[in-house]
Amino acid sequence: MAEIIQRDGAWAFDGQVVRITPGLHRSVPLFRQTYGEVAVPLEAVAGVVYEPERRRGRLRMTLREGADPLLQATGGRLPDAADPYRLVVDVDRAGIAEYVAEEIRHALLLEQVPKEPTAAYLLPGPPVPVSVRSSDGTVSFDGTRVRIDWADTSDRVKRATGPRIIDLGDLLQVEWLPNSGYEDGFLRFVTRETVFSKLPPEKDPYALDLWGNVRRDLLTALVATAVTARLSHPSARTGGTWPDRHRPPGTAVVPSRSDHHDVLLRRLRELGELHRDGVLTDEEFARTKAVVLRGF
Secondary structure, X not given: OEXXXXXXXXXXXXXXXXXXXXXXXXXXXXXXXXXXXEEEEHHHEEEEEEEOOOOEEEEEEEEOOOOOHHHHHHOOOOOHHHXXXXXXXXXXXXXXXXXXXXXXXXXXXXXXOXXXXXXXXOOOOOOOOEEEEOOOEEXXXXXXXXXXXXXXXXXXXXXXXXXXXXXXXXXXXXXXXXXXXXXXXXXXXXXXXXXXXXXXXXOXXXXXXXXXXXXXXXXXXXXXXXXXXXXXXXXXXXXXXXXXXXXXXXXXXXXXXXHHHHHHHHHHHHHHHHHHOOOOOHHHHHHXXXXXXXXX
């Protein structure tokens, strides 16, 4: 057993699995503590290095492309401190960190683990049900459907449409961008009907606009990951002229644009009903309609 325990967390390698446990110290990001222990099978690992620095170093693990739904959902956008595959190491434990890294690298060579992308997720992602309260509302996922309950501060049109419920079978993909504190983020659920919509997150009833507490909003990546883990694996999707694993990040596999006109009409019809029912004022209807038309 190769093991290192630090204030930032612990790594333990038994020859087949690397168990990564976040530390409980207040310096450990809320996201890592909430995500919990990660058991990484050796076959999911692409490499591991120890990066020494003047005052402390870092253990970093890279995974094979397509092995982890967390990395698929977040697209490398997790803040460095929230990355579960990174461990801050005190300088006096550098030797132990090097030993752990070397043991993992030796096992990769011994087992001849390939570096090519995987054909299925090798990690399960967070368990369900999972629910997160964000600045724009509460998003929940029970394994079969997503539910969004809007906050009092959400856009009026979002609140007027009521809770948004999306069946897993209707989803094409999840798009996630963190709230950096300087720029807003979002969590968007892309369906066959909304794939052509370019509404801004604050107006999109299929998206959460992340503009509030950065630590809390980051937890929406839990839901993004849980949903992504239950969608078809990128290697199984086709579209265009290349496999999905070679598709630029954030590019969806989309239906034909022959559906485009029908989707636009449905969105305008929904707004018209809200206007006729008195939920939207003339000014709000005109402004929101203009945003929808620009998006399409």
